[in-house]
Amino acid sequence: MKKAIVCGAGGFIGSHLVKKLKKEGFWVKGIDLKYPEFGTTEADEFVIGDLRDIDVCKNVINEAVDELYQLAGEVGGAGYVFTGENDAEIMHNSALINLNIVDLASKIGVKKLFYSSSACIYPQFNQEDPENPNCAESTAYPAFPDSEYGWEKLFSERIYQTYARTYSIKMKIARFHNIFGEEGTYTGGREKAPAALCRKIAETNDGGTIDIWGDGKQTRSFLYIDECLEGVRKLMDSGFDGPVNIGSEEMVSIDELAYKIANIAGKKILINHIDGPMGVRGRNSDNTLINKELSWKPSKSLEYGLKKTYFWINKMVNSNE
Numbered sequence: 001m002k003k004a005i006v007c008g009a010g011g012f013i014g015s016h017l018v019k020k021l022k023k024e025g026f027w028v029k030g031i032d033l034k035y036p037e038f039g040t041t042e043a044d045e046f047v048i049g050d051l052r053d054i055d056v057c058k059n060v061i062n063e064a065v066d067e068l069y070q071l072a073g074e075v076g077g078a079g080y081v082f083t084g085e086n087d088a089e090i091m092h093n094s095a096l097i098n099l100n101i102v103d104l105a106s107k108i109g110v111k112k113l114f115y116s117s118s119a120c121i122y123p124q125f126n127q128e129d130p131e132n133p134n135c136a137e138s139t140a141y142p143a144f145p146d147s148e149y150g151w152e153k154l155f156s157e158r159i160y161q162t163y164a165r166t167y168s169i170k171m172k173i174a175r176f177h178n179i180f181g182e183e184g185t186y187t188g189g190r191e192k193a194p195a196a197l198c199r200k201i202a203e204t205n206d207g208g209t210i211d212i213w214g215d216g217k218q219t220r221s222f223l224y225i226d227e228c229l230e231g232v233r234k235l236m237d238s239g240f241d242g243p244v245n246i247g248s249e250e251m252v253s254i255d256e257l258a259y260k261i262a263n264i265a266g267k268k269i270l271i272n273h274i275d276g277p278m279g280v281r282g283r284n285s286d287n288t289l290i291n292k293e294l295s296w297k298p299s300k301s302l303e304y305g306l307k308k309t310y311f312w313i314n315k316m317v318n319s320n321e
């Protein structure tokens with residue numbers, strides 16, 4: 001039986017990944033500061049611990065497992081990443097986690113390591129036109145990410161690549177583009193646009209008004225969790241290491257995203273644009289490389305994932321009343 005360790009197994013992507021690995025027959029050990037917020041973990045062993053602490057890491061990453069997935073870190077949407085208030089924690093905590101994990105996993109002889117990087121590493125100057133952002137993998141340098149979160153991700157990509165050159169460990173790096181779905185954070189300040197909009201619309205009456213940060217013309221693409229994990233597993237099983245985008249090319253403006261969700265909810269909404277943190281004007285996944293190397297692209301529309309996510313958030317919001 002293949003063995004895997006999932007760091008960040010209590011988080012959104014990590015908890016879904018544990019389920020997928022179990023379905024595929026892996027023995028799985030998870031580690032996180034917390035258990036999954038919205039369900040029970042399916043990991044065979046789950047350690048509550050702080051990956052900034054090297055002694056905790058030594059206790060968990062203590063055998064040469066087949067695969068280690070590194071998804072732990074300081075994560076949040078625009079309200080968390082672009083205000084500047086959390087930058088020191090983001091840089092310090094995530095870098096420390098990555099430094100600990102890469103060093104231990106490489107020296108102990110873990111065979112393959114997956115690192116979850118982000119679309120936030122791409123330079124601001126290629127994402128100023130909302131209709132034509134350029135996020136091809138080859139454009140990452142010269143680097144100019146729009147947030148300290150992006151700089152830490154780029155720094156960590158380089159650490160993993162450096163260790164891959166020095167030790168005989170395969171490093172797989174994916175740059176995720178806005179992953180969303182059920183059992184993801186939808187309130188509390190760290191939620192991202194799809195979950196935040198689903199919550200606002202779930203809380204609004206038909207004909208109501210919701211606030212959107214900025215002019216609503218900023219563009220993004222969003223990838224449903226199941227599709228993301230399919231891409232991750234394909235990357236792990238391939239001879240290709242990345243860094244590679246895992247995202248959708250179905251780009252929409254934030255206003256369009258809100259109207260799509262309202263349509264799913266069967267509600268008419270009005271949008272009130274207010275000042276708020278926004279990030280770059282446009283961002284879209286470029287899937288040329290992943291298509292070529294892994295023959296992978298998302299198989300479902302944005303609407304498919306939004307339906308699943310909206311009805312889950314609607315149930316959570318309205319059962320909490």
Ligand code: NAD
Nearest residue numbers: 008010011012013033050051072073075116118176178179
């Ligand atoms: P998440 O916040 O749900 O999961 C991260 C997990 O890391 C959390 O459960 C958190 O408790 C854990 N963690 C944080 N600090 C820790 C510590 N010191 N010790 C142990 N655990 C700790 O976020 P997610 O959306 O599941 O993202 C997973 C990874 O994918 C992250 O590295 C994130 O940067 C990356 N990513 C996510 C997206 C996205 O759209 N969700 C986009 C790009 C990149």
